[in-house]
Every structure is written in structure tokens, then in C-alpha cells.
Amino acid sequence: MTVSSxxxxxxxxxxxxxxxxxxxxxADPNPDKIDVSIGVYKCDKGNPHYVFPCVEQAKKQLAENxxxxxxxxxxxxxxxxxxxxxxxxxxxxxxVVSLQAISxxxxxxxxFAFLRSAGLKDFYVGVPAWGNYQGMIEHxxxxxxxxxxxxxxxxxxxxxxxxxxxxxxxxxxxxxxxxVCHNPTGCDYTQDQWSQIITLLKxxxxxxxxxxxxxxxxxxxxxxxxxxxxQAYASGIEFMVCQSFSKNMGLYAERAGCLHVVVNDKNSVxxxxxxxxxxxxxxISFAPAFGARVATIVQTDPAISQQWKTDVADVCNRIKQVRxxxxxxxxxxxxxxxxxxxxxxxxxxxxxxxTPLQVQKLxxxxxxxxTANGRINVAGLNSSNLDAFCRAVDAVVRKYPAA
Numbered sequence: 535m536t537v538s539s540x541x542x543x544x545x546x547x548x549x550x551x552x553x554x555x556x557x558x559x560x561a562d563p564n565p566d567k568i569d570v571s572i573g574v575y576k577c578d579k580g581n582p583h584y585v586f587p588c589v590e591q592a593k594k595q596l597a598e599n600x601x602x603x604x605x606x607x608x609x610x611x612x613x614x615x616x617x618x619x620x621x622x623x624x625x626x627x628x629x630v631v632s633l634q635a636i637s638x639x640x641x642x643x644x645x646f647a648f649l650r651s652a653g654l655k656d657f658y659v660g661v662p663a664w665g666n667y668q669g670m671i672e673h674x675x676x677x678x679x680x681x682x683x684x685x686x687x688x689x690x691x692x693x694x695x696x697x698x699x700x701x702x703x704x705x706x707x708x709x710x711x712x713x714v715c716h717n718p719t720g721c722d723y724t725q726d727q728w729s730q731i732i733t734l735l736k737x738x739x740x741x742x743x744x745x746x747x748x749x750x751x752x753x754x755x756x757x758x759x760x761x762x763x764x765q766a767y768a769s770g771i772e773f774m775v776c777q778s779f780s781k782n783m784g785l786y787a788e789r790a791g792c793l794h795v796v797v798n799d800k801n802s803v804x805x806x807x808x809x810x811x812x813x814x815x816x817x818i819s820f821a822p823a824f825g826a827r828v829a830t831i832v833q834t835d836p837a838i839s840q841q842w843k844t845d846v847a848d849v850c851n852r853i854k855q856v857r858x859x860x861x862x863x864x865x866x867x868x869x870x871x872x873x874x875x876x877x878x879x880x881x882x883x884x885x886x887x888x889t890p891l892q893v894q895k896l897x898x899x900x901x902x903x904x905t906a907n908g909r910i911n912v913a914g915l916n917s918s919n920l921d922a923f924c925r926a927v928d929a930v931v932r933k934y935p936a937a
């Protein structure tokens with residue numbers, strides 16, 4: 535008897551490379567393995583389950599005032615949306631419509647789907663980029679365009695390519711821009727470069743979507759790291775912000791995020807709000823409450839909010855310290871090459887410049903797990919494994935030199 539299925543014609547979808555690395559690391563019996571692949575903050579003890587002190591305090595307060603598990607609001611918990619707005623825009627933002635989303639991925643999906651419904655179809659992304667952008671854009675019927683973001687020679691931003699893309703993209707194109715702590719390169723635009731970008735966005739009728747997943751990890755201040763977005767707001771252009779609290783509060787699995795839409799025409803605010811509400815209803819109905827409630831307390835309780843600022847600054851300082859230690863140790867080993875870029879980059883990730891072969895050998899010969907493009911999570915290194923990591927990098931760079 536022939537077995538038939540409605541799904542017989544489906545192709546096998548390739549597995550996510552980060553998930554594969556996580557599985558490979560988990561299965562590796564080497565007690566000295568080092569996993570610097572996934573973007574999760576780890577303290578110096580290497581604990582992947584580290585909880586920010588501000589979150590511990592907020593959870594305690596929430597437990598003492600348990601709101602239960604009833605449905606909230608289709609646009610999200612009002613206090614969460616309002617506090618998330620303030621974290622991004624500061625105090626003056628009276629023309630922003632916000633929608634609670636399932637963290638950064640959910641807010642990006644809402645943004646892309648909403649823009650497609652508004653008739654925008656061309657999406658521009660500087661590459662290398664977060665690996666999910668292209669799939670998410672094409673999933674909603676958008677056309678993905680790329681331009682060069684990273685300059686291999688300088689190991690910094692290829693600003694000329696960014697300007698060229700802004701000057702040649704058709705009007706009403708969407709530019710997806712990471713506001714700070716670029717993933718995967720760790721290379722950010724300077725304030726002067728951001729000013730030039732915002733001017734071109736305005737002059738050429740281009741629509742920016744700011745993705746901000748690591749607010750506070752570049753400078754140690756959530757306000758300072760919102761500079762580009764606040765400059766865009768001051769310029770008077772319309773744009774979107776996709777905000778996540780997964781990283782800067784460590785709420786990875788709680789999926790707390792927000793989509794913010796800056797609307798210049800006050801007569802359009804009601805329609806934008808209703809369409810976003812309908813989009814949420816069609817896709818998720820109600821966003822998860824627990825993480826949003828924790829994030830609300832963290833942002834609104836004066837003492838806990840101050841603790842959050844301290845926590846973010848501590849994370850930033852540790853990341854910077856580890857970056858300097860990497861360079862110091864590689865220089866002491868006289869590892870071939872220049873490693874200054876390690877300290878020049880920002881945030882959780884470092885784009886090491888290691889070749890795919892060197893990465894492969896770090897995994898197979900040293901049980902060090904990192905992505906194929908050479909990106910490492912700096913916070914995955916600590917006082918217990920940093921020496922071993924640097925010795926391994928030195929070994930593969932010498933044994934398998936770049937062509």
C-alpha cells in the first residue's frame with residue numbers, strides 16, 4: 535500500500551548553524567571545551583544561567599505582588615510599552631506607536647510584515663549581518679538586497695559602501711540598521727557617520743528600521759547607546775525601532791521586546807495603531823507577560839532601575855576587560871597578525887578575522903566552538919579559560935596560516 539502525504543513535496547530545511555554548534559558543544563565530552571558561539575552573557579565564573587541582580591530584585595517584587603495569568607492587552611502591557619519607549623527615546627516621544635512583541639525576532643517580524651502591508655518591498659541590509667534577516671524579509675514577501683558592511687582590510691565598517699547603497703537604493707526602500715553593538719562584526723558607525731546616514735535617509739526618502747538588541751553594552755549606558763535613534767527622531771523622519779531585552783536584562787527565554795513606530799502625521803496614528811493591533815491579533819493575540827512585567831519593574835522602580843544601570847555598566851566593563859586581555863595574551867605569545875581590532879569593536883561579539891579553516895580546526899582540534907565566520911562571544915571567555923583560548927588561537931594561526 536502506497537502511503538501518501540500532503541507534505542510529501544516539502545524540501546528539508548537546512549538546520550540553523552548556531553543551533554548545530556550548541557548541539558555539538560553539548561555532545562563534546564572534553565571537560566575543557568569552550569563555547570563562544572551563542573550570544574548569551576556569562577559572568578567570569580562562566581555561568582550561562584547568570585541572572586542580572588536587577589532582574590532578581592524585580593522578580594522578587596513581582597512575586598510579592600502576583601498579578602496572576604490573565605490575558606493582558608493585544609498591544610501589550612501599557613506600562614511595559616511606555617517604559618520601553620522611554621528607554622529608547624528619552625522623555626519626549628509623543629508621536630510613537632508601540633506594540634509589545636516576542637523579543638527582537640518578533641518585533642522585526644512585525645516590522646517587516648507591517649511595512650509590506652504598507653507597500654514597501656525592497657529591504658537593504660549590510661553584510662555580514664545577523665543571519666535571520668534575509669529569511670525573515672523573504673518570509674513576508676520582501677526583496678532582500680545587500681551591501682558591504684565590513685571592510686576586511688581595516689577590520690572595521692565599510693562606510694563608503696553604506697553611502698553608496700543609500701545613494702543608489704530606490705526611494706521608499708527599507709534600510710535595516712543595527713543601532714549599536716553590531717552582530718556579528720562588533721563594528722559600529724561613529725556619531726558623525728550616523729549623522730550622514732540620517733541626512734541621506736531623509737533626503738532620499740528611505741525608511742530605516744533600527745534593530746537594537748544590545749543597548750548599553752557599547753558604552754555602559756543605555757542612554758548613550760540610543761544616540762543614533764534619538765538623532766533620527768530629532769531629524770523628523772519616520773522610522774521603526776525593534777527593541778529586545780533579551781541581552782541587556784538577560785531575559786533570553788522570556789521574549790520581552792517592543793516594536794516602536796514613529797509616525798509624523800498625527801492623523802495616521804490611529805490607523806497605525808489599529809493595523810498593528812490587528813497584526814498582533816492575527817499572529818499571537820497576546821504577547822508573553824512575565825518577562826515584560828519584569829522589564830517594566832526594572833525600568834520604572836527607581837532603586838531597581840539604578841541597579842540595572844550598574845548591571846549594564848558592569849557587563850560592558852567586563853567585556854572590554856576581556857577584549858584587552860585577549861590582545862595582551864596574543865601579543866605575549868607573539869601570535870602572527872595584528873589584533874588591535876579586538877579592542878576597537880563593541881559589544882558581546884568580536885569578529886576575530888580567523889579563516890573558516892582556522893575556525894574548523896579550533897573546533898576539531900581544541901574543542902573551541904565559534905561560528906564559521908570567526909565570530910566569538912567575548913563574554914564566553916573568563917579567567918579560567920582565556921589562556922587556553924589564546925593558546926589555541928595562536929596554534930591554529932601558526933599551523934594554518936591565512937592564504
